[in-house]
Amino acid sequence: MNAILLSNWDLALAALLILINGALSVLLSLRLERQLLIATVRMVVQLILVGLVLTTLFSLVSPLWTSLVALAMIAFAGREVTARQERRLSGGWSYGLGTGCMLFAAGLVTIFALATQVSPDPWYHPRYAIPLLGMVLGNTMTGVSLGLHTLTSTLTRERAAVEARLMLGANRQEALLPVTRIAMKAAMMPIINSMAATGLVALPGMMTGQILAGADPAEAVKYQLLVMFLIAGGTSIGATGVVWAGGRRLTDARHRLRLDRLQQFRSD
C-alpha cells in the first residue's frame, strides 16, 4: 500500500474551508459561527485523542486494554441510545436493555468476524478488533435506538388497539405483534436502505478509505461486503433483542399492558 501521507500544512489548508464558512456566517449574520467553531474544535480534539489512544493500544496489543476500550465504546453507545428515547422505560431499563443488547449483538458479531473471516494474530489485535467493533456498534446503535423508540411511542399511541386484543383473550405476543412489526421495520430500514443504495448512490466510507490508502478496489469491495454483512447481522440481532425485551418489560406475566413502566415526561 502506498498511501499519500498528509502534512499538517495540507490539513491547515483544508481547514481554510471552515474559516470561509465562519466568515460567511458572520457576514450574512447567520449566527452559525459559534456552533461551527465548537464542533470543529471538538472534532479536532476528539480525533487527535482517538489517534493517540489507538496508537497506544496498537503498540500494547493487550487483551485487557482492548476490551476496556471496547466496553467504554459500548457504554457511550448506551448513553446515546437512552438520549434518543422520547419516553424512556423507568428505572434505567432503557439504558440497561439498550446497552445489554448492543453488548451482545456487536460483541458477538465482532468476535465472529475476528475468529473466522479476518483472523488476525492474536485474534484480539486492536488494529482489527476496535475498527470492526466501531463500525458494527455505530450501526447497531442506530437500530437499537430506533427499535426501542418506535416500540415505546407506537405502544403509547396504539394502546387501545393492543388492549382490545388482550380483552378478547389474546396473549401478549399476539397483542403486541403489529407494534413489534412496526418497531422492527423502523430499526432495520436504515441498513436495508443502505445495502440497496450502496455503490450506486454512495461509496461507503470504509471502502473509499482503503482505496485512498492504495488498496486494490476489488479487495476494498470484498472488505466492504464483509463489513456490510457484519453490520446487518449486528443490527438485526440487537434490534430483535431490544424490541423483544422491551415488549416483555412493557407487559407482565398476567398479559397486561404496562405503560406505567414508562417515564411520564422526558427528563434530560
Add this chain to the structure above:
Amino acid sequence: MLKVKGLTRPDLLEASLELAAGECVAIRGASGSGKSLLLRAIADLDPNEGDVSLDGVSREAMAAPDWRRQVCYLPAEAGWWAEDLGPHFADWNRAVPFFERLGLAEAKKDWPIARLSTGERQRLALSRALAIDPKVLLLDEPTSGLDQDSIAAVEELISEIREAGVGVIWVTHDPTQAERVANRWLYLENGRLRNALPFKGANGSDASEERLIEGDAEAHGRILQ
C-alpha cells in the same frame, strides 16, 4: 394522559360484589369515580389485588387470556388493530347473527374502520365481544354513542344473552337505562360500592337525587354463583 401511572388499585378502589348467572347488575357513579377502573380490574387488565373467581375457579388459577375470554370487558371506546373490519373477528360467521340483531346486517369484512361512525364501531365492538362467547360481560357505557333504536336493539340483545346464562355488569350514567336493564343496582362513590335503589326517572322524580340504602356500606355478592 395515562391515568394508570403509580396506581395501586387497592388504595383507589375496594369493591366486593357477586353476580349470578343471567343476572345484570348496573353500576352508576359520578364521572371519575372509577367505574371503568373497577371493570378493568375485574378483567385483570391493570395490576390489582383481591380474590376474583368464576364458577369457584380463582382467576389466578388460569392464564390471563383464558380469564378474559370468559370475563370479557367492553370499553366505551373499543380499540381496532387492523385497517379493515374482517381481521378483528376470529370467526366472522359467529358474529353475523349479532350484526343482524344490531342493525349491521350489511357489514362486510372489507369495511375500513376509519370510515365507520362512532355508533357503528360501538355495535361492532359489542358483536366482536359477544362472538367470543363470554360467561360474564363487563359493559362500559355500551350505548353512549347510539340513537334510540340502536339502544333498544342493544338492550334487547343483552337481555336475551342473559337468558342464556351470561352475567352482565353494566356501567351506565343513565338512571332510566339502569332501571330498565338491571335487576340490581350499585353506586360507586369514593372507591366503594353501595347498594342503591333503581332510579324512578320515568315517574318524574328529581334526577339529581341518588337514593342509597342506608346502613349497607358495601354491597356483597358473588361473581357468578
